[in-house]
Amino acid sequence: MKATSTSFLAFVFILGISLSSCKRDVEVTPNTQSVRPANFEELDAPSSFDWETNKSILISLTGYATSAPNEQGVITIMDENENVLYRGFHSPQLTFEQELLVPQALKTVRVKFGVTDKLIQINTNTVSGTLLPVLPDVN
DSSP states (O other): OHHHHHHHHHHHHHHHHHHHHOOOOOOOOOSSOOOOOSSGGGOOOOTTOOOOOEEEEEEEEEOOOOSOTTOOEEEEEEOTTOOEEEEEEEOTTSOEEEEEEEETTOOEEEEEETTEEEEEEOBTTEEEEESSOOOOOOO
């Protein structure tokens, strides 16, 4: 008798737990309805929002004196991922100036010219430096 009443109480206990743990799913609807615009003109953005993803930078690199007056070399300007932004011939005696359109997020450019290979920071849409190579320290 005691085993039957214990089994019955265990059955009632398990049944109570299983029934109380089941809850009805309640759908939550957001208060604001977001409507996807049909085209670009329907986008709602503040008038101060800058849609431009590119910026124009001026690269100015000072040349250096050389004993070969007709010497020319290939100058290459790249982004951090080594994507070529500009490549052309240049004489090292002259200052190199070039305006480029680059992504807004670009913070540095890599300049390669002869043995020169350096990273230069972009400061307020300008890149300034020299074409002189950086010589290693000799101790």
